[in-house]
Each structure stands twice: as C-alpha cells, then as structure tokens.
Amino acid sequence: MIDQREPVKVLDEGFVRLVDFMGGDQGVVDAARVSYGGVSKGAEADKKLIAYLLKHNHGTPFEHAVFKFHVKTPIFVARQWFRHRMASYNEVSFRYTEVKDSFYMPAQWRGQDKKNKQGSVAAATLDQAALKKLFKVHVDGALATYKQMIAAGVAREMARMVLPVNLYTEFYWTINARGLMNFVALRADVHAQWEIQQYGEVLARSFKEMMPWTYEAFLRNGWRGENAAIEAERAALPPLEAAAK
Numbered sequence: 001m002i003d004q005r006e007p008v009k010v011l012d013e014g015f016v017r018l019v020d021f022m023g024g025d026q027g028v029v030d031a032a033r034v035s036y037g038g039v040s041k042g043a044e045a046d047k048k049l050i051a052y053l054l055k056h057n058h059g060t061p062f063e064h065a066v067f068k069f070h071v072k073t074p075i076f077v078a079r080q081w082f083r084h085r086m087a088s089y090n091e092v093s094f095r096y097t098e099v100k101d102s103f104y105m106p107a108q109w110r111g112q113d114k115k116n117k118q119g120s121v122a123a124a125t126l127d128q129a130a131l132k133k134l135f136k137v138h139v140d141g142a143l144a145t146y147k148q149m150i151a152a153g154v155a156r157e158m159a160r161m162v163l164p165v166n167l168y169t170e171f172y173w174t175i176n177a178r179g180l181m182n183f184v185a186l187r188a189d190v191h192a193q194w195e196i197q198q199y200g201e202v203l204a205r206s207f208k209e210m211m212p213w214t215y216e217a218f219l220r221n222g223w224r225g226e227n228a229a230i231e232a233e234r235a236a237l238p239p240l241e242a243a244a245k
Contacts, residue, residue: 005017005018005019007070007072008202008205008206010072010073010198010199010202011073011074011104011195011198012104012105012107013072013102013103013104013168014071014072014073014074014077014104014168014199015070015071015072016069016070016071016072016199016202016203016206017069017070017071018067018068018069018206018210019068019069019070019172020067020068021066021067021068021210022065022066023064023065023066023177024065024210024211025046025047025050025065025211025212025213025214026040026046027064027065028050028053028061028062028064028065028177028211028214029046029049029050029061030064031060031063031064032049032053032058032061033049046213047213050213050214050217051213051216051217051220051221053217054214054217054218054220054221054222055217055220055221059178060178062176062177062178062181062214063176063177063178063179064176065176065177065211065214066174066175066176066177067174067175067176067177067180067206067207067210068172068173068174069172069173069174069175069203069206070170070171070172070173071170071171071172071173071199072168072169073168073169073170073196073199074103074104074165074166074167074168074169074195075165075166075167075168075169076165076166076195077193077195077196077199078091078169078171079165080187080192080193080196081173081187081196081199084175084179084182084183086175086176086178086179086182087173087174087175087179088172088173088174088175089171089172090171090172091169091170091171092169092170092171094156094157094160095155095156095157095160096156097156098150098156099143099146099160099163099167101143102167102168103139103143103164103166103167103168104166104167104168104195105132105135105136105139105166106135106195108122108128109123109126109128109131109132110122110123110126110194111123111125111126116191119191120193120194138164139164139166142162142163142164143163145162146159146160146162146163149162177207177211177214180203180207181207181214181218181222183200183203184200184203184204184207184218184223185222185223185224185225186200186225187199187200187203188200188201188203188204188225188227188230189225189226189227190225190226190227191225191226197227201227201229201230204230208233216237219233219234219237220234220237220240
C-alpha cells in the first residue's frame with residue numbers, strides 16, 4: 001500500500017488521485033515466472049521479460065499489478081470512461097447526496113468536424129463569448145430549478161433529472177495494468193474527445209511513475225496512437241541496444 005497522493009488537476013474542477021497501488025513491475029515479473037516455476041534473474045533480465053511479454057501479447061501477467069484511483073470528471077466523460085468494463089467502479093450517488101455547484105465550463109467551444117462525425121475541431125468563426133454566456137445561463141438555470149425542487153420536497157433521485165451532463169461526478173476506479181494500458185492507448189489518443197484525453201495523459205504519467213519498465217515497454221510495443229507528449233517520450237527512448245547495456 002502506498003501513501004495517498006495529492007490530486008492532479010484535470011480540466012477546470014476535475015482531478016485524478018492515486019489512492020492505492022499493488023504489484024508494480026516486479027509483480028508482473030513474478031506472475032510471469034511462476035507459470036514455469038522460475039524466479040527473478042536480476043533487474044536487466046526482468047526488464048527484458050516485461051518487454052518480451054508486451055511484444056508478444058502475453059497480457060495476463062500485467063493483471064497482477066493494480067491501481068486504485070479517485071476521479072472527478074464531468075458525467076459525459078464518465079459515460080465514456082465506464083465503457084472500460086474490465087475494472088471496478090464505485091460512484092457518488094445523487095440519490096443519497098445533494099448536487100453541489102460543480103460543473104465543467106469549457107474554456108473554448110469547438111466546431112463539428114466535417115470529416116469525422118464523432119470529432120470536433122477548432123473553430124475560429126464561433127462567437128466564444130456569446131456561447132459561454134448562453135451555456136452559463138442554461139447551467140445556472142438548471143441548478144436553480146434543481147434547488148427549487150429539493151426545497152419543494154421532491155426526491156433527490158427525481159430532482160437530478162433536470163441537471164446537464166457537464167455536472168461533475170466522482171468515483172473510485174480500480175484497474176489492473178493491462179486494462180490501464182488499454183485505457184491510455186484509446187483515451188490519450190487524439191481521436192478521443194479532448195476532455196477525456198486530458199485524463200488519459202494524467203493516467204499515463206501515473207503509470208510511468210509507478211511502473212517505469214512496463215511503461216517503456218508499452219511505448220515500444222503497445223502504443224499505436226497519436227499524442228504529441230507521448231510521441232516525444234517514445235522518440236526519446238534509447239535504442240534497444242543501448243537500453244540493454
């Protein structure tokens with residue numbers, strides 16, 4: 001068990017906080033070697049083993065390294081997040097607690113991508129000031145209506161229906177390294193929605209900090225996406241011959 005880390009801010013009011021961690025690079029190595037009764041042969045051999053496992057798609061040993069995160073994110077991001085089903089979730093319930101004034105307010109509005117139906121692009125023609133004002137009026141009105149309903153005696157589970165999906169939610173997320181690599185590969189990629197990309201990048205940094213050998217092997221053998229920061233890390237890796245010395 002690790003000391004709980006400070007939250008890493010994401011978006012305007014969101015965060016990711018590493019709560020607990022188990023296994024790490026050594027846990028992966030131990031899980032792989034136990035299948036044939038082997039033991040650690042030293043750091044260099046263990047690091048090479050991790051690289052071999054990822055290169056040849058032997059994924060199960062990575063399920064023995066586990067992360068637990070506390071996440072705060074807008075509901076529309078959480079809906080995408082929860083599609084990663086090989087994990088455990090516990091989310092705050094707005095049936096039990098009253099909603100707080102915590103809504104994601106985008107700094108910039110993007111336009112619809114004409115080529116990608118599910119994507120967005122920077123749009124210089126959008127009236128940012130007018131859109132921000134319009135959106136804030138809507139959010140403030142929804143929250144005011146919610147509070148009026150609660151004051152009138154409406155159940156929390158029904159009053160929440162008026163709230164928009166930019167409302168922040170919080171959840172605990174427990175996932176193994178294999179699942180985390182899949183999340184980062186998909187959600188830190190530029191083809192993911194910009195908001196969830198920001199979380200994907202933060203999770204990549206936590207992954208790198210806690211499992212440096214696996215992260216390096218992931219960059220070499222598992223990462224196939226597009227992301228400037230991750231691509232820069234990958235380009236900075238030493239050649240395999242130098243890395244082996």
